[in-house]
Amino acid sequence: xxxLLLNTVVQTSNTLVQKHLEWIYRITxxxxxxxxxxxCLAFLLSCLSIARIHFEADIFKxxxxxxxxxxxxxxxxxxxSAGNAYFLLEGDKEQLITEAETFAGKLRGLSVDGxxxxxxxKYRVFDLAEAQSFTTFMGYAVTRPQLxxxxxxxxxxxQFLGPEAVAASLRKATTELAAPGSLVDIIAVDPLYLRELIxxxxxxxxxxxxxxxTSPYFIxxxxxxxxIIAEPSRPVTDIAFARKLVAAINQAREGAPVKISxxxxxxxxxxxxxxxxxxxxxxxxxxxxxxxxxxxxxxxRFLPTLLIPLILVYGVVLALGTGGLVFPTISIISFAFTSLxxxxxxxYSVHLYDRFHFERSLGASSEEALRLATVDTGHALFTAxxxxxxxxxxxxxxEVKILSELGLLVGLGVIFSLYATYFFLPPLLLFMEKRxxxxxxxxxxxxxxxxxxxxxxxxxxxxxxxxxxxxxxLLVSATGTSFESELKNLQPRxxxxxxAQEKVEQHLSxxxxxxxxxxxxxxxxxxLSRGSRVxxxxxxxLQRGELASFSSIGQVINGADDQNAVIAELRAGLGHAxxxxxxxxxxxxxxxxxxxxxxxxxxxxxxAEAEPLPVREGIDRLSDSPFRGIVERHLIRSESGYHLLSxxxxxxxxxxxxxxxxxxxNDVPGARATSVDLVSGQLLDSVRRSxxxxxxxxxxxxxxxxxxxxNSPRGIFYSxxxxxxxxxxxxxxxxxxxxxLNFMNVMVLVTIFGMGSDYGLHVAHRxxxxxxxxxxxxxxxxxxxxxxxxxxxIAGFGSLAFTDYGALASIGWATxxxxxxxxxxxxxGLPAFMYYLNTIRKRSPAG
Numbered sequence: 001x002x003x004l005l006l007n008t009v010v011q012t013s014n015t016l017v018q019k020h021l022e023w024i025y026r027i028t029x030x031x032x033x034x035x036x037x038x039x040c041l042a043f044l045l046s047c048l049s050i051a052r053i054h055f056e057a058d059i060f061k062x063x064x065x066x067x068x069x070x071x072x073x074x075x076x077x078x079x080x081s082a083g084n085a086y087f088l089l090e091g092d093k094e095q096l097i098t099e100a101e102t103f104a105g106k107l108r109g110l111s112v113d114g115x116x117x118x119x120x121x122k123y124r125v126f127d128l129a130e131a132q133s134f135t136t137f138m139g140y141a142v143t144r145p146q147l148x149x150x151x152x153x154x155x156x157x158x159q160f161l162g163p164e165a166v167a168a169s170l171r172k173a174t175t176e177l178a179a180p181g182s183l184v185d186i187i188a189v190d191p192l193y194l195r196e197l198i199x200x201x202x203x204x205x206x207x208x209x210x211x212x213x214t215s216p217y218f219i220x221x222x223x224x225x226x227x228i229i230a231e232p233s234r235p236v237t238d239i240a241f242a243r244k245l246v247a248a249i250n251q252a253r254e255g256a257p258v259k260i261s262x263x264x265x266x267x268x269x270x271x272x273x274x275x276x277x278x279x280x281x282x283x284x285x286x287x288x289x290x291x292x293x294x295x296x297x298x299x300x301r302f303l304p305t306l307l308i309p310l311i312l313v314y315g316v317v318l319a320l321g322t323g324g325l326v327f328p329t330i331s332i333i334s335f336a337f338t339s340l341x342x343x344x345x346x347x348y349s350v351h352l353y354d355r356f357h358f359e360r361s362l363g364a365s366s367e368e369a370l371r372l373a374t375v376d377t378g379h380a381l382f383t384a385x386x387x388x389x390x391x392x393x394x395x396x397x398x399e400v401k402i403l404s405e406l407g408l409l410v411g412l413g414v415i416f417s418l419y420a421t422y423f424f425l426p427p428l429l430l431f432m433e434k435r436x437x438x439x440x441x442x443x444x445x446x447x448x449x450x451x452x453x454x455x456x457x458x459x460x461x462x463x464x465x466x467x468x469x470x471x472x473x474l475l476v477s478a479t480g481t482s483f484e485s486e487l488k489n490l491q492p493r494x495x496x497x498x499x500a501q502e503k504v505e506q507h508l509s510x511x512x513x514x515x516x517x518x519x520x521x522x523x524x525x526x527x528l529s530r531g532s533r534v535x536x537x538x539x540x541x542l543q544r545g546e547l548a549s550f551s552s553i554g555q556v557i558n559g560a561d562d563q564n565a566v567i568a569e570l571r572a573g574l575g576h577a578x579x580x581x582x583x584x585x586x587x588x589x590x591x592x593x594x595x596x597x598x599x600x601x602x603x604x605x606x607x608a609e610a611e612p613l614p615v616r617e618g619i620d621r622l623s624d625s626p627f628r629g630i631v632e633r634h635l636i637r638s639e640s641g642y643h644l645l646s647x648x649x650x651x652x653x654x655x656x657x658x659x660x661x662x663x664x665x666n667d668v669p670g671a672r673a674t675s676v677d678l679v680s681g682q683l684l685d686s687v688r689r690s691x692x693x694x695x696x697x698x699x700x701x702x703x704x705x706x707x708x709x710x711n712s713p714r715g716i717f718y719s720x721x722x723x724x725x726x727x728x729x730x731x732x733x734x735x736x737x738x739x740x741l742n743f744m745n746v747m748v749l750v751t752i753f754g755m756g757s758d759y760g761l762h763v764a765h766r767x768x769x770x771x772x773x774x775x776x777x778x779x780x781x782x783x784x785x786x787x788x789x790x791x792x793x794i795a796g797f798g799s800l801a802f803t804d805y806g807a808l809a810s811i812g813w814a815t816x817x818x819x820x821x822x823x824x825x826x827x828x829g830l831p832a833f834m835y836y837l838n839t840i841r842k843r844s845p846a847g
Contacts, residue, residue, distance in 0.1 A: 013708035017382055018375065024422045025374040029367075032427035039423055043314060046321025053324040064399050064686055068678035075516055075674065078636040078643060084264055085118075085230045085249070088500055091258035093223040099258045100217065100226050106252045107230050112244045120231040125203055125216050130626040131185065137625035139189030141198050143603030145570065146563040146610055147618045148198045148556070154569035157197055161579060161604065163586070169193050170590040188596060191587075205556045205630045225503065239270075246270045263500035284342060288312070290795040291346050298444065298788055303436070304353055307428055312345045314424075315417030322416075323409050326396075334405045341410070344388060344755060345417030347789040348381050351762060352425055354785040360441040366433040370426055378422065380765040383709045384758035385418040390705070391698030391754035395747065398690035400683075403747060407694070410751075449783040449827060453776050456831025463832035467825065471725045474732030481735045483684060484742040484810075511548040511649035515657065515675035519668060522641040528615050530668050531644040532559045537663060538648055546655040552646040553634040557618040570607050580605035687743050694750050702757055710764065714837050718764035718830055723756030725829070726822025733817040745810040748818060755793070756822035759786045763830055783827050790823035 028035055063069055089096050089103070100123045110117035141148045149157050159165055169192040177187060186195075203211075212221050219226045234241040246267055253260040288309060296305045319341070323330060355377035359369035392414070395407025456463050517534050521527045535554040541547045558566065583601045584594045594601070623631045636643040648655075657677065664671050706716045727749055734741070766782035767775055794816050801812030 014379070017379055021375045021378045021382065021422075024378070025371055025426065028374075028423055028426040029370070029430060035423050035427070039314070039420075043317060046318045049321035049324040050317065052328070053320070054329045063401065063683050067682045068672075068674040069682055071516065071518055071672045071674040072679050074643075075518070075645060078638070079633055079645075085232060085245075085267065086263045086500065086504065087228040087230065088261045088263070088503055089226045089228070089258050090224060090261075090503075093219070095258055096219065096223075096226040097217055099256060100228060103253065103256065103260065104228055107228070107249075110245075110248045110252060112233075112241055112248060116233055117245055117248055118230040119233045121228065122230070123218050123226065123228040125218075125626070133624065134626045135185040135189055137621060137627070138186060138195050138198075139600070140621055142190045142192075142194040143600065143607075144613060144618075145194075145197075145607070146566045147558055147613050147615075148201070149558075149566055150197075150201060150555075151558070151562050151565040151569070153197050154566045155573075157194065157566075158570060158573040160192055160194055160197070161574070163582065166192060166583065166586045167590070170586060170592065174590060189600065191592070191597060191600070201556060202627050202630065205551055205553075205634075227504070242270050261500040261503065263504065287342050287795045291342060291792045294788060294791055294795065295346070295350065298350075298784075299353060299357060301353070301432070303428060303432055304349065304425065307424060308346055308349050311349060311417060311420040311424055312342055314420040315345050315413050316341050318416040318420075319409050319413035322412050323405070326408060327401075327405055330405055330409075331402055334402065334409055341413040341417060342792075342795070344410075344414050344793060345421075346792040347758070348385065348418050348421040349425060350788045350792065351377055351381055351785045352421060353429075354444070354781060354788075356429060357441060357444060358781045361443050366430065370429055374422070374426055377766075380709075380762050381418060381421075383705050383765075384761050385414055387702045387705050387757050387761070388751075388754040389414040390701040391694060391750045394694045394697040394701065395690065395750065397697075398694065400686050400690050400743070402744070403687065403690050403694075406747060407750075444781075444784065446780050447784060447787055449780045449787065450776060452783070452827045453779050453831045456828065457835040460832040460835045463829060464836065467725070467829040467832070471728055474729045477733075477735045478728055478731035479735075481731050482740050484740040512651045513649070513655075513676060515648040515650065515655075515673060515678070517646045517648065517664065517668075518672045518674075519644040519646075520641055520670065520672070524616060524642050527642045527644050528553075528559065530671070531646065532561070533668050534646045534664070534671065535559075537660070537667065538646065541648070541655070541660065546650065546660075548649045548651055550646060550648045551634070553619070553630070553644065554646075556630055556634075557615055557622070559615060560612055563612040567610050567612065570610065574608045579607070683743055687746055691746050691750070695753070698750055698754060702754060706757070706761070709761070710768075715761075715764045715768060717837075718834070719757045719760040721833065722760045722822050722825040722829065723753055725825040726756045726818050727752050729821030729825075730814055730818035733821070734814060737813075739810065739813060742807065742810055744807040745814040748811055748814040751815060752818035752822060756818065759790070759822055759826040760830060762786055763826060767834065779831065786823060786826055790819050793819050 065073065087103070087107075089099055091099070104121050104123050107118055107121045108116075145154065145157050160169070172193065173187050173191045177184065212219050212223070217226060218229070232241075232245060249262060249267075292305050292308060295308060296302070299305075320330075352373050355373040356369050359372050360366070364372070389411040392407045392411035395403045396411075398404045398407065519527055519531045519534060521530075531552065532554055535550075535552050538547060538550040538552070542550060554562075580601050583597075583604065587594050587597060619631055619635065622628060634645050636645070657675070661673055664673060703716070706719050710716055710719075730748070730752060733739075762785060763779060763782045766778040770778055800808045801816060803809050803812070
């Protein structure tokens with residue numbers, strides 16, 4: 001019953017495809033003008049659709065906006081780091097400071113379309129223009145140690161108020177006041193230099209980078225790099241502004257005596273777009289030249305060679321136009337699919353023309369040869385194209401947008417390229433037969449493929465053993481394949497933005513990695529209270545050596561518990577002292593009038609009865625000071641409420657993230673966390689789910705197509721053995737060469753599975769049901785087409801391997817490995833298996 005049903009399905013599907021191909025043959029040979037007009041109309045409609053597409057350059061928008069990635073993007077938006085431009089000045093320390101003053105002035109003077117290019121340029125801890133607000137804040141902070149002095153520094157603060165320390169501080173103040181350019185105002189509000197216990201804490205918290213806390217400039221601890229942070233006046237999504245901004249920056253740094261490099265979203269958007277376009281254009285053109293060269297060398301026909309670019313352009317335009325109806329925005333990375341179509345789309349012209357030439361060389365008429373090529377070989381092409389397209393199209397349901405886009409564009413590109421071949425090549429061949437007929441169709445070169453047929457049948461046991469042995473060894477090697485979790489390694493490797501970012505990590509990073517914790521809510525007091533629990537957890541991790549450091553608002557402004565600890569320490573040492581009289585006497589002895597310091601003295605004298613202050617008060621004071629960046633970096637208020645951010649800096653696996661996240665979930669419900677590791681893990685899970693879904697759906701579709709094409713398990717085996725072996729070989733060779741799977745090249749497995757099954761399918765289709773004496777000739781004919789198809793595919797995909805874009809290069813190399821291995825197993829392995837299954841088993845008693 002099942003066998004009867006299966007035979008019915010196979011017969012029905014084959015009949016329908018056969019009728020469809022007969023119809024194509026009929027209209028392309030009898031009504032070529034009507035076909036041409038219809039194709040032109042579809043082409044124009046696709047061009048109109050393409051004109052409406054917005055091309056996206058932001059790689060993060062290609063992934064699901066939830067979980068760690070959502071918080072990662074939120075923090076960049078809240079803190080402004082997503083849009084900032086970072087200028088790295090390298091050279092001698094003194095020269096760096098001088099040039100920073102000059103270059104910052106140039107940046108402030110830059111304009112784009114008549115408006116300032118940057119809304120803010122910073123290279124100092126605070127701007128000298130804010131000296132008054134700095135003085136006001138310090139006057140407030142030094143007399144409120146419970147808010148701003150770390151509990152562990154409270155004993156030192158008390159020591160600063162001792163008689164000997166007071167005298168030494170006033171002598172220092174006298175000396176500094178006598179020097180030209182002294183900061184009179186800051187000494188007036190703090191003659192005892194209590195600020196020395198507060199400033200380092202404020203400087204450290206105000207900086208996301210590992211800077212020299214003794215310098216007022218954003219300079220690295222080794223003194224080799226100074227960084228200027230500038231905020232562009234328009235967002236990175238304004239690509240026209242970004243291009244003009246980059247041009248203005250390049251002009252501003254011309255002739256600088258120090259090396260100046262730039263990183264940031266605007267530069268990345270412009271340079272990455274330019275690099276990607278250049279790589280794709282160069283790759284497409286070079287692969288097209290190679291593909292056309294291979295075709296012409298093999299067949300020596302000029303017009304069919306020229307037709308191939310038209311077929312490919314037609315397929316790409318229709319695919320992109322149709323894709324624009326589904327996706328209003330398409331990633332610029334998806335343009336890489338044009339290289340894939342060059343490799344895949346050329347296959348159909350190769351197989352169709354090869355069959356036509358083969359039949360003509362055997363003496364068939366033009367019409368009969370074209371009919372066999374279109375209907376018989378076209379049937380194999382139809383199945384092959386569907387087995388390639390369907391696995392890609394199954395990616396459309398992926399939650400990862402880049403996989404969904406690539407799946408749709410490549411799948412449609414394959415189908416449209418197939419039909420472009422059906423519609424354009426047969427009329428051209430008939431035209432050539434009438435206008436430019438060949439005197440004789442000579443047999444085409446075999447490229448040594450006959451050797452594989454003969455050797456495989458003569459040494460079938462050895463060939464089968466070697467095939468299985470190679471697959472087994474590569475399978476063992478494939479177990480060592482790992483996944484690339486560093487997103488930066490998928491970017492252009494030699495772009496200025498990439499290299500500048502590496503310099504930031506080398507000279508200015510607090511640690512190799514960072515985890516951000518966000519505590520959120522509408523009640524600030526509750527948010528700060530829950531944030532203090534995160535601080536407590538971070539301190540424990542710091543003591544255990546799991547963290548290198550951490551930064552939070554709680555490290556700058558003390559919470560209730562820390563305030564009580566500071567107050568207790570001060571009361572213990574100042575409870576019985578007459579601090580106001582002592583300070584007045586000390587000032588008098590050093591020649592200072594006491595009246596200007598009255599508020600300062602009263603504030604210190606009242607510390608014996610100090611009480612905890614609201615944290616909100618300290619936050620408001622910080623927000624009105626040059627240190628407002630601390631608040632902007634750690635506490636954000638948006639329409640959804642308050643967002644308190646803590647930054648945990650770590651170097652590697654010593655920080656056990658999963659136990660921390662579990663404890664965070666239990667102790668601080670509702671808190672969110674993000675890091676590069678967590679984002680990579682999220683993206684990996686998304687890609688894995690999408691890949692497994694596509695693999696399962698694609699496998700079922702491919703298997704269904706193969707079952708509907710062949711009426712025996714042998715034909716299915718001939719199709720699946722080479723591609724399965726090729727996929728294993730690809731993973732094994734990647735592991736042996738140190739390559740890793742990533743979010744992009746994982747789709748190559750889908751490519752290999754869909755496309756690689758074509759090779760065995762074509763060979764099995766040609767040799768089935770023929771006489772023994774015809775087997776070798778048919779194998780050579782189909783094998784030659786397979787070889788050329790493999791080479792053109794490698795030429796198409798292989799162009800990506802040499803791009804500077806890490807993501808595209810990984811696709812190119814992975815595809816080259818898989819296609820080459822699949823073609824080798826098809827040509828070298830199948831003859832032995834065919835001889836065994838078709839001949840040896842039939843001779844055995846069990847057969």
